[in-house]
Amino acid sequence: MGFLDNLKKQLTLVQVKYLGGHPELSGPSTLGLGSSEGKLILNAGIRPLLEIPLSDIVGLTLEKASHRSAGKAAAGAIIGGALTGGIGLLAGAAFGGRKKDDSVIVLTVKYGVANVDLFFSGANIDTAKTYPQVAKLLH
Template identity: 30%
Template sequence: MSLFKNLFKNRTKSKQTKKTKAKKHKNLISKLDNFSETYKRDFGLEIMHLGGFPKIKANKNIRITKAGAGRLKINGYPVKVIHIEWNEKGKRSVGKAATGAVVAGVATGGFGAIVGAAVGGRNKDNSTCVMIVEYTNVNYTVYLRGNQKKYNELVYLMS
């Protein structure tokens, strides 16, 4: 009988341990999410500067951080954001799609041609974030390379 009690005791402890571990795991994930939000706010967003800001050369990665409501710091330069928008642009390479179809078609038959065309002709994301900012009482239009995720992070920094 004592063997049965020990087995039942261990099983109960095992269930409790799983619940405790799940609770700890959930708390850890919550802390990680909070850290992620704090990190974004404090350390900002790294994004490609295409041009428009006078103190930074074009085609350089820059860091944008929060500096208050409606204000940002672009590589440490404080700016007031007047307007921001996201322009979606994508480009599909027909030549790469055809090359992918031919290569995959020869290698694997008809089905491979379909897959090769899809893989070879993937969209290239050329979307831009456009910001009108005020720096030293002058308005500048700043162009940044970024997908919708980067745009959303940028808007989050402004809040």
């Protein structure tokens, strides 16, 4: 495989942050997910770490979760209120208390006689936007 083939392969991978779950992989780490010849391939750079036959994939779900930092909302309100008055207090609270996306992509695969859950989040974009890209690899 030449340089251009490797580059093309890298560009077609879905970048995810692997959080853990598979007995043969340590985490967390940033991986590229791709599919080829009926297999889901987990890559570290251009090196395949694990190949999972698509027939061994039991399920794929997006577990949505988020949280809002009360401490940051309070700090934003105090700073906004001190700098600009009442309207800044509201704007500071809204800006400081933005939601953080804690969603997780759960890929359930056969591993011997058991099923294991592999956990991923979006590497460079939010997880909800990464999920459809991962789902597309499984078809």
